[in-house]
Amino acid sequence: MNERKSKDEYGRTIRLIFIVSLVFFSLFSFILWKIDNSRAERVRMAALDKLMPNFEWVLGPLRGLSSISEGIGSYSNLVKENRELRLKLQKMRDWREAAIRLEEENSQLLDLNNVRVNPSLKYITGLVLSDSGSSFRRSLLLNIGAFDGINDGWAVVDSSGLVGRIFGVGEKLSRVVLIIDSSSRIPVKIEPSGKKALLVGDNSLRPPIEIVENKEMIRSGDRVVTSGDGNVFPSDVLVGHVIRDADQRLRVKLVANYGRLKFLKVIKTHTVDPSDVLGEVITNTVTD
Amino acid sequence: MVNFQNIQSWIYYVKYLMICFIILSFQLLPMRIVYQEVLWPNLIYLVTVGWLIRKPSYLPVILILFVHIISDIVLLKPLGLWPALSLIGYEFLRWRSLSQGRLKLGQELVLVNSILILLTFLQIGMELIFKIESPPMGMIFLQLAFTLLIYPIVIFVLHSILKVRHFEGSETVGRGMSMENL
Numbered sequence: 001m002n003e004r005k006s007k008d009e010y011g012r013t014i015r016l017i018f019i020v021s022l023v024f025f026s027l028f029s030f031i032l033w034k035i036d037n038s039r040a041e042r043v044r045m046a047a048l049d050k051l052m053p054n055f056e057w058v059l060g061p062l063r064g065l066s067s068i069s070e071g072i073g074s075y076s077n078l079v080k081e082n083r084e085l086r087l088k089l090q091k092m093r094d095w096r097e098a099a100i101r102l103e104e105e106n107s108q109l110l111d112l113n114n115v116r117v118n119p120s121l122k123y124i125t126g127l128v129l130s131d132s133g134s135s136f137r138r139s140l141l142l143n144i145g146a147f148d149g150i151n152d153g154w155a156v157v158d159s160s161g162l163v164g165r166i167f168g169v170g171e172k173l174s175r176v177v178l179i180i181d182s183s184s185r186i187p188v189k190i191e192p193s194g195k196k197a198l199l200v201g202d203n204s205l206r207p208p209i210e211i212v213e214n215k216e217m218i219r220s221g222d223r224v225v226t227s228g229d230g231n232v233f234p235s236d237v238l239v240g241h242v243i244r245d246a247d248q249r250l251r252v253k254l255v256a257n258y259g260r261l262k263f264l265k266v267i268k269t270h271t272v273d274p275s276d277v278l279g280e281v282i283t284n285t286v287t288d
Numbered sequence: 289m290v291n292f293q294n295i296q297s298w299i300y301y302v303k304y305l306m307i308c309f310i311i312l313s314f315q316l317l318p319m320r321i322v323y324q325e326v327l328w329p330n331l332i333y334l335v336t337v338g339w340l341i342r343k344p345s346y347l348p349v350i351l352i353l354f355v356h357i358i359s360d361i362v363l364l365k366p367l368g369l370w371p372a373l374s375l376i377g378y379e380f381l382r383w384r385s386l387s388q389g390r391l392k393l394g395q396e397l398v399l400v401n402s403i404l405i406l407l408t409f410l411q412i413g414m415e416l417i418f419k420i421e422s423p424p425m426g427m428i429f430l431q432l433a434f435t436l437l438i439y440p441i442v443i444f445v446l447h448s449i450l451k452v453r454h455f456e457g458s459e460t461v462g463r464g465m466s467m468e469n470l
Contacts, residue, residue: 018349019349019375019379022349022350022353022375023372023375023376024372025353025368026353026356026357026368026369026371026372026375027368027369027372028368029357029367029368030366030367030368030369030372032367033366033367033368034366034418034420040367044361044364044367047361048361048362051358051361051362055309055312055313055316055362058309058310058313059313059316059317062313062314062317063317066317130316130317131316131317137363137364137365139364175364182421182423182424183421203423203424203427
């Protein structure tokens with residue numbers, strides 16, 4: 001009897017040690033993640049590469065179901081939408097005429113001034129696999145990755161406007177941090193005044209913009225486009241339009257259709273590799 | 289006899305893995321960008337806790353840790369922080385239900401909720417110490433409240449659908465806190 005009791009005691013101690021070591025293991029991985037964040041995120045992307053196919057057999061049918069329910073919802077709106085669309089079409093016809101006229105005029109003027117136009121932007125299209133699954137982090141996974149030539153930091157757009165940027169690339173998938181995520185800061189330009197500003201994500205669908213000076217020059221309805229500062233983003237990608245909220249704060253009504261993000265385009269841009277820059281700085285100081 | 293019990297525990301392990309897997313898949317569905325004002329409660333915590341109170345010897349620590357690490361990876365959270373904190377809470381609950389016997393429903397609710405609140409505050413504290421950008425406080429507390437409210441439903445699902453129930457009398461004999469259920 002006594003022997004058995006001591007054996008139990010022994011087992012309990014081993015167990016305790018085991019649990020404590022597991023807790024330390026988790027804490028250790030957390031500290032590693034904190035210290036070497038970029039490497040840990042790369043490990044995470046590699047793990048996701050392996051894990052996501054396992055989720056596919058549940059995700060696939062669920063995705064199908066959600067698209068069916070979406071379809072039913074849109075059918076019920078069809079009549080109303082049709083009427084609205086017809087009205088819009090009427091207006092658009094006028095606009096189209098005007099646009100064609102302006103484009104002709106514009107190209108003539110550009111030709112007169114000998115302006116060199118930006119080479120057309122190239123893009124890769126990907127399918128949205130999943131979202132981040134938490135309301136705190138607004139991000140998505142795309143089914144294209146390093147294999148397709150995706151790089152960190154590239155801009156991601158849907159058919160109408162900026163959605164986010166690539167943050168984390170795996171072999172076969174990449175993570176997109178949306179511009180509404182609270183960690184997102186995008187340098188933008190407000191047209192027609194040309195003011196530079198910062199689009200600050202705050203987890204809402206109407207992110208605020210921060211401007212240093214001359215707020216009076218900005219009107220509701222002004223276009224917000226990326227400014228291309230910092231050489232991360234291409235310039236002149238449409239983001240949205242300025243609106244004022246109840247506190248007279250300037251916010252952006254995004255043009256990208258956040259309700260239906262399915263196919264996204266990743267715009268290829270030439271980015272400066274930070275490691276190269278660092279090397280340059282070091283050699284400079286040494287030679288100096 | 290030993291064999292039978294082994295099979296039984298394996299069935300429980302598989303059930304736990306499946307339910308966590310399904311929860312994660314639902315959270316990953318890409319349709320809620322607009323509807324994200326509705327917060328996901330911490331369902332994995334609730335399932336684990338409900339399990340540990342009902343069948344404390346049928347859920348190994350390794351399995352819990354595995355599920356939590358996977359969910360950290362997939363849900364893009366800070367790796368390892370929540371698993372480390374919650375493991376302590378889980379093991380306390382396991383010890384409590386193995387040594388002090390069955391809890392009344394009211395006691396269970398109070399215990400589970402207070403542990404979750406404590407763990408959440410610990411997590412916020414750690415995030416502040418390590419200067420990790422944490423979500424706005426309002427959202428955290430909303431999620432907390434939501435999680436607390438939904439616990440009875442999770443108990444119901446565990447009890448009636450997954451058949452994770454309290455032990456009946458003699459079942460507990462022979463499976464105490466020992467090496468077996470590491």
